[in-house]
Amino acid sequence: MSALFILFVCLALGILSRRFATLPDGIVPGINWWVLNIALPALVLALVPHVTIDTNLWFPVVGMYVTFLGAWALFATLGRVFHWTPQRIGCLTLVCGLGNTSFIGYPMMEALHGKPGLSIAVIADQLGCFPMLAAGGIVVASTYSGRGASVPAIVRRVLTFPAFVCLVIGIVVGLLGGWPAAVEKTLLQIGQTLTPLALFSVGLQFRLHLRREQAGALTMGLAWKLLLAPLVVLGIGVAAGVGGLTLTVGVLQAAMAPMISAAILADQYDLEPRLANTVLGAGILLSLATIPIGNLFLPAG
Numbered sequence: 666m667s668a669l670f671i672l673f674v675c676l677a678l679g680i681l682s683r684r685f686a687t688l689p690d691g692i693v694p695g696i697n698w699w700v701l702n703i704a705l706p707a708l709v710l711a712l713v714p715h716v717t718i719d720t721n722l723w724f725p726v727v728g729m730y731v732t733f734l735g736a737w738a739l740f741a742t743l744g745r746v747f748h749w750t751p752q753r754i755g756c757l758t759l760v761c762g763l764g765n766t767s768f769i770g771y772p773m774m775e776a777l778h779g780k781p782g783l784s785i786a787v788i789a790d791q792l793g794c795f796p797m798l799a800a801g802g803i804v805v806a807s808t809y810s811g812r813g814a815s816v817p818a819i820v821r822r823v824l825t826f827p828a829f830v831c832l833v834i835g836i837v838v839g840l841l842g843g844w845p846a847a848v849e850k851t852l853l854q855i856g857q858t859l860t861p862l863a864l865f866s867v868g869l870q871f872r873l874h875l876r877r878e879q880a881g882a883l884t885m886g887l888a889w890k891l892l893l894a895p896l897v898v899l900g901i902g903v904a905a906g907v908g909g910l911t912l913t914v915g916v917l918q919a920a921m922a923p924m925i926s927a928a929i930l931a932d933q934y935d936l937e938p939r940l941a942n943t944v945l946g947a948g949i950l951l952s953l954a955t956i957p958i959g960n961l962f963l964p965a966g
Contacts, residue, residue, distance in 0.1 A: 672772055673953065675861045679868015688869070696866045700859055705767060706831040708856030709787055713835030714843045716784045724907045725785055725915035728898040729766070729793025732919045733801055735897060736762030736889055743885060753882060755809025756936040760928050760944045761886040762805075763798050764921035766790040767828075768863040769949065773921070774914055775860070777960050785914040791832045794924070799826065802930055810934040867925065867949060872942045879940050886944050891955050895920035899963075913965035920959055922952035 682688060716722075737758045744754040764770065767790045774786040799822045806812075824830075838844060844852070898919040902912045923945045931941035 671860065672769075672776065672864055675864035676868045676871070676949075676953075679865040680871050681868075682865075683869045683871070693866055693869050696862050696869075700768070700863050700866065702827050704856055704859035704862065706827045707852045708771070708859055709791065709828050709831040710835050710838070711844070711849055711852035711856050712780070712784045712787050713832055714839030715780075716788060716839065719911065721907045721911045722785070722788055724902050724905065724911055725789035725918055726793040727901070728915045728919045729764070729789055729797055731898055731901065732764065732890075732894045733758075733762035733794075733797040735894060737801075737805065739889055740886075747881070749882070750937075751809040751811075752936045753940065755805055755934070756931045756938075756941050757882060757886045757944070758805050758809075759802055759931050759936065760923040760941050760948075761890040763802060763924040763927040764794060764890070764918060765867075765924045765949070765952075766794040766918045766921050768859075768867060768925060769952065770918055770921045772860040772864065773956055774917065777917075777957065778910060778914065778965060782910060782914050782965075785911060786918055787832075789915060789918040791828060794918070795826065795829060798924065798926060798930075802927060806930050806934040806936065810936055812934065870925065871949065872946045876939070876943075879943060882940060883944055883947065887948055887951065890923060890948060891920055891951060895959065908964055910965040913960065913963040916963055917956055917960060920952070920956060923948040 740749075740754050740757040740761070743749065744751075766786065770786050770790060771783060774782040800819050803819050803822070843849070895916045899912075899916045902908075902915060907915070925945065928938075928941040928945040930936075932938035
């Protein structure tokens, strides 16, 4: 529970710093650059070689695809029923179809299930959620904003993302027997900076801007992301005979708060950025309660 407490402390420090401190210019982009390009790749390199090859590891990956594609189908349907703008459909598909499976998911899974849970979370994020962001996210953003999507650009983005490259390297290293102890220790020490910095960055960006006309979309979006999507993924896992920690982590990653990068993408493509930030802030706040509660009802909880 001490690791879980750190999540609340780092998030609170970010919120308080934004409110009361004089922050240097570019602090958020700087922190995010370190997390995405240094800490996350180092953690992937350290953890992936220890992942035991299990036939059930398809489950947390597929769970990410189901969460994103299910959100797309759901919000496209609701958009027709409620006469939403394309921008609102695209916004909700992005922020409620893509979970914060790294910045919040990693420290959450480590706090609840230690390094074994974190290792499975890395697989779900790198093979599931990230490809959905890099490929599906760009397609959705381009489609609902009226811009075109370049297939070569999407492929290049996936193949050159540092954490994805390190995932491939980590798999090869694992097959060859793993890192020398000194190298692994160094990678872990660098990777351990991810949790405090990522949550501090989330706190710095935390916003709640609710407007009355957004209440329905906000409620339906978070109902899918925090409740319905994990229930669908749980049903798939149970039907397929998946159990134990793999089932638990796969479901919890599907239930994770909306992804910060998805909200940034919505802002870049003018897909109701105010609604995106509202869903992001409310989702992060609620997930700090819903994830530990949901964990109690799962096999490894």
